[in-house]
Amino acid sequence: MKMNELKLIYFSPTGTTHKVVMETARSIDLKSVSFDLTIKKDLKPVAKFAPNDFALFAIPVYYGRVPALFLKYLDLFSGNGTPAALVATYGCREYEDALLELKTEVEKRGFKVIGAAAFPAEHSIVNSIGARRPNKADLKEASEYGISLNRIIKKEDSFASFDLKVPGNTPYRKYGKNVLFPKADVSLCTECSACAKICPAGAISLDNPKKTDHDKCIGCMKCVRFCKQKARYVSAFKLNMAAKKLTKVCQSDKKAEIFL
Numbered sequence: 001m002k003m004n005e006l007k008l009i010y011f012s013p014t015g016t017t018h019k020v021v022m023e024t025a026r027s028i029d030l031k032s033v034s035f036d037l038t039i040k041k042d043l044k045p046v047a048k049f050a051p052n053d054f055a056l057f058a059i060p061v062y063y064g065r066v067p068a069l070f071l072k073y074l075d076l077f078s079g080n081g082t083p084a085a086l087v088a089t090y091g092c093r094e095y096e097d098a099l100l101e102l103k104t105e106v107e108k109r110g111f112k113v114i115g116a117a118a119f120p121a122e123h124s125i126v127n128s129i130g131a132r133r134p135n136k137a138d139l140k141e142a143s144e145y146g147i148s149l150n151r152i153i154k155k156e157d158s159f160a161s162f163d164l165k166v167p168g169n170t171p172y173r174k175y176g177k178n179v180l181f182p183k184a185d186v187s188l189c190t191e192c193s194a195c196a197k198i199c200p201a202g203a204i205s206l207d208n209p210k211k212t213d214h215d216k217c218i219g220c221m222k223c224v225r226f227c228k229q230k231a232r233y234v235s236a237f238k239l240n241m242a243a244k245k246l247t248k249v250c251q252s253d254k255k256a257e258i259f260l
């Protein structure tokens with residue numbers, strides 16, 4: 001099939017998913033357009049993709065699932081038998097039902113999934129787990145995944161008969177409850193409101209950036225990562241508890257898994 005454009009639809013609060021999806025995309029021989037859902041969006045009309053577009057959907061795994069916020073934004077997009085591939089990054093624990101859920105949700109909206117991949121990455125809550133991943137070797141895997149996808153989309157005339165199997169179970173795991181709410185250190189915060197502007201969930205008030213709305217905060221750690229004053233932080237006690245728990249169940253040397 002003569003392919004048209006590569007559509008990159010991703011959510012990446014602390015940037016690892018973005019790195020992986022961009023490396024995958026670099027190996028795909030099509031002009032690309034990005035839809036960065038990490039920036040808070042007002043829901044607008046749906047972007048409809050053509051049968052000869054190719055969509056790459058990329059997410060971080062939250063609680064073994066697709067982040068709920070990403071699912072909300074997914075309604076903005078629809079395919080028309082459009083081939084799609086998936087990328088999930090996870091913090092070296094497990095990705096459980098995330099690929100299955102993403103595949104199911106994407107296909108509900110008119111896409112046909114032809115490839116899926118799970119990449120271990122630095123844990124966005126406890127950064128010592130999988131520290132600095134994706135590393136060179138991970139990015140090579142991402143690039144090779146892109147090469148394989150490129151080969152498939154060039155070779156096939158129709159994607160209707162693709163029946164990709166990915167790991168995961170239904171009913172999906174229950175979402176965990178976020179308890180790690182970043183706060184502002186009042187002695188460091190300059191009220192520049194940069195955190196409020198970049199918060200994907202709109203949980204920080206533009207007028208009073210020292211306040212976090214606990215009902216909206218998804219604990220993605222974007223504000224902690226990007227605050228230039230280093231004023232945003234999670235309580236050391238809670239972070240230590242999370243680190244103790246996660247260190248036991250995560251393996252920093254996990255390998256990427258690719259399904260084609």
Ligand SMILES: Cc1cc2nc3c(=O)[nH]c(=O)nc-3n(C[C@H](O)[C@H](O)[C@H](O)COP(=O)(O)O)c2cc1C
Nearest residue numbers: 012013014015016017060063064091093094123124
């Ligand atoms: C709220 C939350 C839940 C998470 N749940 C999981 C999980 O279930 N399994 C896992 O291995 N990593 C988990 N992680 C780690 C992220 O999936 C991982 O760090 C990911 O690469 C972050 O992507 P980003 O840099 O694009 O934001 C979680 C992180 C957060 C913030």
